[in-house]
Amino acid sequence: MTHRRVLLTSALALPFLIQTAAARDYALGDIVIGRPWSRAAPAGGTGAGFMTLRSSGPADRLLGASSPVARVAEMHTHIRDGDVMRMRPVAEIPIAPGQTVTLAPGGLHIMLIGLTGPLAIGSRVPLTLRFERAGEVTVQLTVERAGAATGGHTH
Numbered sequence: 108m109t110h111r112r113v114l115l116t117s118a119l120a121l122p123f124l125i126q127t128a129a130a131r132d133y134a135l136g137d138i139v140i141g142r143p144w145s146r147a148a149p150a151g152g153t154g155a156g157f158m159t160l161r162s163s164g165p166a167d168r169l170l171g172a173s174s175p176v177a178r179v180a181e182m183h184t185h186i187r188d189g190d191v192m193r194m195r196p197v198a199e200i201p202i203a204p205g206q207t208v209t210l211a212p213g214g215l216h217i218m219l220i221g222l223t224g225p226l227a228i229g230s231r232v233p234l235t236l237r238f239e240r241a242g243e244v245t246v247q248l249t250v251e252r253a254g255a256a257t258g259g260h261t262h
Contacts, residue, residue: 137164178221
């Protein structure tokens with residue numbers, strides 16, 4: 108393989124490597140937290156945390172979250188109220204053995220209320236998750252563009 112071909116192949120692979128690095132998974136005991144991300148948001152506004160939660164062991168429950176970039180973090184879901192979708196807080200998010208729970212726009216998510224600074228595209232935001240059995244872990248939310256539908260697709 109020529110030097111030029113190696114450089115071209117490496118350059119073509121770079122965006123894939125960047126996206127893969129942004130899509131980091133975390134593990135805490137039997138819980139795997141997959142692809143934590145957020146959308147860009149202004150200081151003083153509201154953001155949201157999205158990810159997948161999977162238990163490879165016994166059932167567990169996400170009991171809460173916190174972040175130094177928000178006055179408060181609340182777990183929410185969307186429910187249909189007639190023809191309107193409304194957000195409602197939830198006290199916990201259960202994770203059955205072997206089940207993957209998806210936190211995504213339009214469904215379960217973690218609201219970051221009263222942002223102390225902007226959530227800028229490409230930055231990482233710490234979010235501490237508290238599980239009943241597994242304990243606490245701090246993950247980094249990768250901040251995507253404001254209209255992003257799923258994490259790991261910044262470019």
